[in-house]
Amino acid sequence: MDKSKHLSAHPSDLVSRFHRSRSLSTPAHSGRDRSSPSMRPTSAIPPAYYTVFAIYEPVLTTLGFLGAVLDPKGTHDYQAPWPNGPPPEDLPLATRLTIIQLGHVCALLGLLNVWLLTAARVHLSFQPALQEKIVGALLTPLLIGDVAHLWISLWALGDQRWNIQNWSPMLFITFTLGFTLFVPRVMWQLGIGRYVDSRDRPSPKS
Template identity: 60%
Template sequence: MATALAHTTAPLRPDRVRSLASSTGSDGLVSRTDRRELVYKRCPPVGHLLPPALCPMPPSTALPTFYWVIFGLYEPLLTSLGFIGAVFDPKTTHDQQAPWPVGGPPDAMPLATRVTILQLGHVAGLLGLLNFFVLSACRKYLFSQPALQEKIVGALLKPLLLGDFLHIGITLWALGDSRWDVASWGGILWITIVTGFSLMIPRITWHLGIGRYVDKRDGHLGKRA
């Protein structure tokens, strides 16, 4: 009873006051349904009247901490380490991309191959830096505009998700029959596949709207709350 009284004496939003005024009968009394809404809050996610403490709040950001750590820190770290490895040891980076026939790789690496490895490492590192700076700006300057934040983050993550599928798919396709001989895979090939999935799965969950603000789902709910 005390809890209900506390809720009924709480100040009402202007739109709710107007709603109650329009529903007041000729006897000056508020209907039973409206009295119930004074005690309970209509919970947007479930569409029912619930005590305010039991009504979950919709997410308020399109880039919560989990996704920021994965895409804004973890991915740039991976790509930067890949670039550093290509710069300081391009031959190992090249030789462990795929299994070799009996006898192993040649002792010398052609100059064209070295240049290609360095260029690929640079591209990977650049993508990581783009992630860091774009997502940092979104998190810092668009925190109060989650709908716009979602659009910018989505514009970055959509091509990267496509790249995840193509990266893993093309790698496995190019390996030929060696794709099944996982015991012969080198360390860098394993890193390529495992880290590829570690980025692809969170990107899929982001696009599914799991654990983040989705404007189509949460935008109008936030206005009602």
């Protein structure tokens, strides 16, 4: 008797029972909940940022150091225009030493990027919140340095700062390369394409 009643049930009843059983076994938004955590960034120093700050920037700073060592006079003379005549024939020893030391400092900053960011990426990959703090402790002062470098360079140029047609090629390169590092650092600070703990921290339910 029960079997005949089940077979003679109205089709709409069967459909409603099917939907009720499906809703009980599978939450309405389970598919979305399962996929959304996997779409969140999981690293504070993903490959794109690592390439810029741990490869590209150290290469630039190392090349700058080598240029200062191999040709300190050229490095000095091409830093700014010479509106009142050609540069001096001989470079004072103190100036030569200062240029080489500044080049060494730049190369050292590049090496710090390599070692610190590599250590954070390798050893803190499962602690993205701590990784974000360590990486931020490096990139934040470097961002301040980018702004200060551009501002000080313009200030030091004096009356020549807006006489752009007389700028040396090295001066153009200095500003251009500075922006290629400044923009990614700003993007990192804005949390673009990387793990941000306040935004991407897994919820207790996930």
